[in-house]
Amino acid sequence: MSDPIKVVLVGKPNSGKSLLFNRLTGLHQKVANYPGVTVDVTSGAWGSYELVDFPGSYSMKPISAEEELAVLQFKTLLEAGHIHCVVCVLDATLLERSLTFGLQVAEEVGRYGYPIVFVLNMYDEIESNRLSIDVSGLSEEMGIPCLPISAKTGKGLSDLTKVVAARPMFVKLKSSMTAAELTQKFGFKANVFLKRMNHIDNIFLSSFLGAIFFLAIMFLIFQSIFTWALPLMDGTDAVIVWLGEVVGGWISEGFIHDFFQDAIIGGLGTFIVFVPQIFILTFIIGLLEDSGYLSRVAIICHRPLKFFGLSGKSFIPFLSGHACAIPAIYATRMIESKRVRFATMLTIPLISCSARLPIYSLFVVALIPRGDKLLGIFSLQGFAFFALYIFGYFVALLMSAIISRLASKNKFSNTPFIVELPAYRVPVVRPLLMRAFKSSWNFLSEAGPIIFVTSVVVWFLGYFPNGHGQLESSWLATMGHWLEPVLRPLGVDWRFGVAILTSFVAREVFVSTLGTLNGIGGAEENVGGLAHALNAGGLTLASGVALLLFYSIALQCVSTLATIKRETKSNWIPTALFVSYTLLAYILSIAAFAALSH
Amino acid sequence: MTLWDANPRTYIRIKGFMEDMPEAYRLRLHDLGFRQNAEVYCLRHAPFSGPRVFQVEDAVFALEKTVAVFVKVEPVEHE
Ligand SMILES: Nc1nc2c(ncn2[C@@H]2O[C@H](COP(=O)(O)OP(=O)(O)OP(=O)(O)O)[C@@H](O)[C@H]2O)c(=O)[nH]1
Numbered sequence: 001m002s003d004p005i006k007v008v009l010v011g012k013p014n015s016g017k018s019l020l021f022n023r024l025t026g027l028h029q030k031v032a033n034y035p036g037v038t039v040d041v042t043s044g045a046w047g048s049y050e051l052v053d054f055p056g057s058y059s060m061k062p063i064s065a066e067e068e069l070a071v072l073q074f075k076t077l078l079e080a081g082h083i084h085c086v087v088c089v090l091d092a093t094l095l096e097r098s099l100t101f102g103l104q105v106a107e108e109v110g111r112y113g114y115p116i117v118f119v120l121n122m123y124d125e126i127e128s129n130r131l132s133i134d135v136s137g138l139s140e141e142m143g144i145p146c147l148p149i150s151a152k153t154g155k156g157l158s159d160l161t162k163v164v165a166a167r168p169m170f171v172k173l174k175s176s177m178t179a180a181e182l183t184q185k186f187g188f189k190a191n192v193f194l195k196r197m198n199h200i201d202n203i204f205l206s207s208f209l210g211a212i213f214f215l216a217i218m219f220l221i222f223q224s225i226f227t228w229a230l231p232l233m234d235g236t237d238a239v240i241v242w243l244g245e246v247v248g249g250w251i252s253e254g255f256i257h258d259f260f261q262d263a264i265i266g267g268l269g270t271f272i273v274f275v276p277q278i279f280i281l282t283f284i285i286g287l288l289e290d291s292g293y294l295s296r297v298a299i300i301c302h303r304p305l306k307f308f309g310l311s312g313k314s315f316i317p318f319l320s321g322h323a324c325a326i327p328a329i330y331a332t333r334m335i336e337s338k339r340v341r342f343a344t345m346l347t348i349p350l351i352s353c354s355a356r357l358p359i360y361s362l363f364v365v366a367l368i369p370r371g372d373k374l375l376g377i378f379s380l381q382g383f384a385f386f387a388l389y390i391f392g393y394f395v396a397l398l399m400s401a402i403i404s405r406l407a408s409k410n411k412f413s414n415t416p417f418i419v420e421l422p423a424y425r426v427p428v429v430r431p432l433l434m435r436a437f438k439s440s441w442n443f444l445s446e447a448g449p450i451i452f453v454t455s456v457v458v459w460f461l462g463y464f465p466n467g468h469g470q471l472e473s474s475w476l477a478t479m480g481h482w483l484e485p486v487l488r489p490l491g492v493d494w495r496f497g498v499a500i501l502t503s504f505v506a507r508e509v510f511v512s513t514l515g516t517l518n519g520i521g522g523a524e525e526n527v528g529g530l531a532h533a534l535n536a537g538g539l540t541l542a543s544g545v546a547l548l549l550f551y552s553i554a555l556q557c558v559s560t561l562a563t564i565k566r567e568t569k570s571n572w573i574p575t576a577l578f579v580s581y582t583l584l585a586y587i588l589s590i591a592a593f594a595a596l597s598h
Numbered sequence: 599m600t601l602w603d604a605n606p607r608t609y610i611r612i613k614g615f616m617e618d619m620p621e622a623y624r625l626r627l628h629d630l631g632f633r634q635n636a637e638v639y640c641l642r643h644a645p646f647s648g649p650r651v652f653q654v655e656d657a658v659f660a661l662e663k664t665v666a667v668f669v670k671v672e673p674v675e676h677e
Binding site for chain 2: 095100193198416421
């Protein structure tokens with residue numbers, strides 16, 4: 001069978017191409033009001049055609065590597081043939097700008113003699129503002145069919161299907177008019193869209209109100225991951241425990257039973273609970289992106305972040321990193337500058353992710369008496385948490401300054417920060433939900449197998465050689481004893497060594513391992529009990545602080561390393577990163593122990 | 599005077615570009631509408647001496663200092 005004949009979708013970033021693609025194919029590609037989200041070429045079936053969604057590009061003269069790739073791919077695609085027609089998506093609310101791009105595309109496509117159709121997307125906004133464009137006049141003048149459509153409401157899409165099916169013969173660009181002249185003649189006059197946007201920007205981009213809104217929105221995001229996600233996380237946890245009990249009941253006691261309970265349910269359970277958090281965070285970030293606000297956040301944060309070799313676009317990945325580093329690393333794809341992207345990606349593991357929370361709370365509860373107050377008002381425990389978060393950022397910024405300094409000597413290009421401010425829009429919820437599902441699923445399917453294998457290995461080491469699940473006399477314990485010389489400068493014994501080893505599955509496993517070794521069941525829910533046992537066992541403040549510092553820096557997460565490996569297409573970057581963060585963590589914690597144990 | 603020096607809520611006209619401006623920057627700005635003789639409206643300076651926000655034709659862009667200092671401009675009086 002021959003290849004299906006292609007219809008190619010092109011458009012400038014933020015023209016609504018993704019939404020149109022989703023509409024036409026029923027596929028759910030990511031849609032975001034953040035210029036430049038489409039990076040990979042996606043295709044899907046649209047009737048009997050293969051609809052190819054092209055990465056959004058500002059022009060046919062690219063500056064970033066990604067754009068260059070896009071333009072090159074576009075030309076390759078045109079050369080390869082099998083093309084029914086090209087659909088160029090224009091943003092009707094930015095007519096002149098879109099036409100400039102459209103004319104460039106038409107010229108390119110014309111060289112190959114393919115038919116082209118212009119769709120004036122976002123026409124719903126033109127109508128709701130009682131404006132109009134002389135669409136037929138425009139078609140007539142250019143000799144290119146133009147159609148008013150709305151990817152949001154679906155209006156005009158059936159006309160598009162008809163026009164594409166009729167395959168309008170390409171007539172060489174008739175008009176010699178420029179985009180500006182065409183807009184002048186056929187477009188609308190007063191630009192209400194810009195005025196409205198400017199009014200809103202007067203608030204969001206002002207020094208005072210802008211900062212207040214920014215802080216308020218960040219606060220809401222933190223609330224959403226740490227408070228609103230909690231019931232969902234507890235629910236997920238309960239379901240997993242229940243599943244473990246039900247299925248565990250069918251298996252008779254012994255090796256298989258223990259394997260199922262501890263390696264499968266225990267290992268996978270610890271990370272599935274993060275899915276609700278990732279879902280909620282992705283959804284909320286999607287809402288902010290789609291509304292147009294995130295571009296403003298990038299602008300507000302640009303200056304301070306640039307100081308550390310980052311850019312305003314690094315902010316969103318950092319923010320996602322509070323839930324989990326893996327989706328955050330994917331989020332760096334929208335950073336055009338390769339150098340900035342690397343600096344961001346490689347420092348995300350230092351941002352306090354939720355897997356660090358159980359460890360933080362264990363030590364904070366063990367080291368700081370509950371009622372203690374800072375300056376008589378703030379809870380000292382709460383303050384310690386806050387300090388740990390800030391410490392994470394501090395190290396992340398420092399490291400990114402170093403990394404970007406190193407990278408600047410390398411081949412990594414630096415693309416300037418130029419951001420188009422999109423119009424503010426009411427987000428379209430359905431694609432955002434789909435996207436949140438997709439990113440949760442990516443997390444499960446990509447981190448899942450790695451965590452599974454790691455937890456099985458760790459479980460075997462902890463279960464054998466005696467085969468009775470006696471952790472104290474297992475291979476893992478032997479390894480913990482080997483680690484004792486390394487642990488001595490931190491003032492802790494082999495049990496912490498075992499816990500550190502097991503936490504390679506996922507950091508929070510540290511807590512449950514310590515629980516097992518100290519004979520405290522369900523340590524993750526019962527942090528107080530374990531904290532008490534640690535205190536009774538003689539955990540000193542110096543050791544506690546040393547371990548906290550260690551965990552806030554060490555890159556103990558196999559799936560994060562695997563994701564970095566995939567995104568950088570390099571083995572040595574994740575290896576070097578792992579070694580250097582572990583060393584840094586170790587040295588700092590030794591220093592802290594030495595300083596505090598006097 | 600460069601694009602970076604433009605005051606908020608003023609019009610300026612692009613006179614040209616610095617000679618040492620990287621070609622890639624020039625091309626990108628050209629595509630966005632920052633061309634010789636184009637009239638640009640400076641909307642605002644982002645907080646914390648951040649990027650400058652400009653309107654060119656019908657779109658709005660934020661430019662960081664690294665790029666904006668390469669663009670030579672002159673003020674334009676509007677009634
Ligand atoms: N009102 C309205 N909004 C739309 C329409 N089409 C898209 N949008 C919105 O416009 C924004 C950009 O849409 P996308 O589909 O992400 O644009 P894109 O061209 O694929 O952008 P990149 O992925 O960045 O290249 C989103 O906020 C959409 O919800 C439309 O017809 N009407």
